[in-house]
Amino acid sequence: MNILVLGGGGREHALAWAIKQNPKCDRLIVAPGNAGIAAIAECATLDVVDGAAVVAFCEENAVDFVVIGAEAPLAAGVADALRAAGIACFGPSAKAAQLESSKAFTKEICDAAGADTAGWAQFDTAAEARAYISDKGLPLVIKADGLAAGKGVVIPETLDEALDDVKAMFGGAFGAAGSSVVIEEFMEGEEASFFVLVDGETCLAVGSAQDHKRVGEGDTGPNTGGMGAYSPAPVLTEAIAQQALDGIVRPCVAEMARRGMPFQGVLYAGLMIKDGHARLVEYNVRFGDPEAQVLMMRLGAQALDLMLACAEGRLAGEKVNWADDHALTVVMAANGYPGDYAKGSEIKGLEALPEDSSHMVFHAGTKADGASVLANGGRVLNVTARGETLAEAQERAYAMVDRVDWPEGFCRRDIGWRAL
Numbered sequence: 001m002n003i004l005v006l007g008g009g010g011r012e013h014a015l016a017w018a019i020k021q022n023p024k025c026d027r028l029i030v031a032p033g034n035a036g037i038a039a040i041a042e043c044a045t046l047d048v049v050d051g052a053a054v055v056a057f058c059e060e061n062a063v064d065f066v067v068i069g070a071e072a073p074l075a076a077g078v079a080d081a082l083r084a085a086g087i088a089c090f091g092p093s094a095k096a097a098q099l100e101s102s103k104a105f106t107k108e109i110c111d112a113a114g115a116d117t118a119g120w121a122q123f124d125t126a127a128e129a130r131a132y133i134s135d136k137g138l139p140l141v142i143k144a145d146g147l148a149a150g151k152g153v154v155i156p157e158t159l160d161e162a163l164d165d166v167k168a169m170f171g172g173a174f175g176a177a178g179s180s181v182v183i184e185e186f187m188e189g190e191e192a193s194f195f196v197l198v199d200g201e202t203c204l205a206v207g208s209a210q211d212h213k214r215v216g217e218g219d220t221g222p223n224t225g226g227m228g229a230y231s232p233a234p235v236l237t238e239a240i241a242q243q244a245l246d247g248i249v250r251p252c253v254a255e256m257a258r259r260g261m262p263f264q265g266v267l268y269a270g271l272m273i274k275d276g277h278a279r280l281v282e283y284n285v286r287f288g289d290p291e292a293q294v295l296m297m298r299l300g301a302q303a304l305d306l307m308l309a310c311a312e313g314r315l316a317g318e319k320v321n322w323a324d325d326h327a328l329t330v331v332m333a334a335n336g337y338p339g340d341y342a343k344g345s346e347i348k349g350l351e352a353l354p355e356d357s358s359h360m361v362f363h364a365g366t367k368a369d370g371a372s373v374l375a376n377g378g379r380v381l382n383v384t385a386r387g388e389t390l391a392e393a394q395e396r397a398y399a400m401v402d403r404v405d406w407p408e409g410f411c412r413r414d415i416g417w418r419a420l
Contacts, residue, residue, distance in 0.1 A: 002027040002062050003304075005041075006048040006078070007069030010331075010364035010382040011289035013037050014296040015069055017360060021301040024308075029061065035373045036363025048073045051081025058087050065089070067307060071147055071286050074265075075101040090307040092285050095261040099252075100285040103145045103182040110280060113251035117280040119185040126170040129181050133162050139186035143282075144169050146177030151223060151338070155186065189274030190418070191281060192233040193291050194241060196249050196269065197306060200262035202315040203250055206306060207298065207322070208236040209291040210418065215338055217414045224338045225379055228415030230328040230390060231294040235273050235418075244271055244278040252283075264310065293362050293382045294327035300357065328393040329384040330401050331364070332411045337378035345408035347373045347380070353400050358386040361400065380409060390419055 001024050005016050013036050019025050020040050033043030047053050049072050058066060066082055068074055068091035077094035091097075098105040104122045109115075122145065123129035133140065142165050144152030152174045156162035169178035193211065197204045211229035215221040236244075249269055256263045268288050270281035287295065296303055302321060309318045334341035350373060353361055362384055365377015383400045387393035394416045401411055 001025060001064040003029070003065045003067065004058060004061070004063045005030045005067045005069055006054070006073050008032040008034050008037070009070070009289055010362045010379065011287055011292040012069040013362040013364070014293040014382070015067055015287070015303070016041050017362065018296040018300055018303040019067070022304040023301075024304060029063070031057070034363045034376070035366040035368040036361065038368060049076040049078065051076065051078045054078050055081050055085045055087065058082070059085070063087065065308065065311070067091070069286060071097070071100050071284065074285055075147060079265075088308075088311045090265060090311050092263050092265040093261060096256060096263040096265075097285045099256075099263070099267070099283040101147050103143050103282065104180065106283050107182065109252050109255050110248075113255040115248040115251050115280055116278075118187050121183050123181050123183065124179075126166055129166045129170075129183060130163050132183060133159070133166065136183075138162065141184040141186055142166060142169070143182045143184065144174040144178040145180035145182055146174075148174040148177040149225065151225070152177050153223065187272040187274075187279055187281065189272040189279075190235050192236040192271050192273060193288055194236060194244055194249075194269045194271050194278075195287065195291070195295060196245065196267045197310045197315060198253055198263045198265065198267055199310045199313045199315040200264045201253070201257065203245060203253055204306070204315045204318055204320070205241060205245055206266070206320050207231055207295050208233040208241065209288065209294055210235065211288065211291055212412060212415055215412075217412050218417075222338055224333075226288070226290045227331045227333070227412045228329055229288070229290045229294050230326065230393070230416045230419065231291070231298055232326065233419070236271065236278075240273060240276060240278050244269060248278065248280050266310075289364075290329050290331055290382050293329040293384050297327040297329075297360065297384050297386055298323065298325060325386050325388055326390040326393045327384060327386045328390060328397050328416050329362070329382045330397050330411050330415050331379050332381040332383060332401065332404065332406065332409045333379050334365075334375050334377070335408055335410055341378055342408065343374070343376050345375045345406065347375060347409070348405035349403050353403060359396060359400060360384045375406070375408065390416055394420065
């Protein structure tokens, strides 16, 4: 098969790495890719949110299967364009992708499906939202309704901070994503990520992970896109996973089908777990980043088979073959992230690191400059390792981190601490 992956971050490097191991893959193209992806696949220049351009590229290159990595092409309807052209793809329609592109839409689906989630209210003006906050008081969670690259969620610590956050959202802090705001009940507990493949009807759980959103050790400081992750998440026990599947995911999938917008792809359910019970925080409609890195490390070549089965509507006959192991990834980010940071610094020492089924550096924000690798983003590398235990995976990952020569970067030194 000729396979195209859309995206250029650490998630797409991990997807490409897993796909490449499967003998079904004859030719692998990633658009736009990055310096690390270029070592295992062809990289192509392509506007990944332009459905017509993606279809034309697929026809010109005899692409058999497209894996859409990021949320923006999904929200833009690229999957719809591919299916209309008869090209198999992994990822939901634009209508179904509203489960990520609109927080209010997800809440409406949950309410209709009877799925357990936080109480909520939606506002289209700052004045209404500020009045609601003043009346309700803290704690609460404020979310930009639309896509905000994982940064449109704030948990204010004071009333003044909450009022300022609302003003900032409506003032354009998150662009068009903040033109409508959802304010939710604050849920206590421990958060974990639950990944379920859906072919429109059948649901197949494909693993759990837990990431570290805060920039500082001990989960302190501003929220980021994720500073590291590990899989599986011990807090998401088999019993809680079954409760989440039966009581949250399946009812929502059935409600989507009832509305004529069946979901096909991966549902990434962020769950808040307390006293042995899970509640939905939010859905994403693609693999997480950096959760994909640890999931793909553990799934390996079977990831392609599962995604194909999902795209072809035959998940009912599939199962996931898990090794009894653990994976952990450490994000190395540019100094200053998630605030202002510089691009263009050289990263040395990568060529000396092991790359095998238990050790891998997935590139997130890099670009090649001749033989050199330069930092080209905020989150730059995902240093990833597997082990028989989580402690072993952590030890292996940090041993690799310590061999990376990049003074302009930093990482957290406590990834995995909640489980360990």
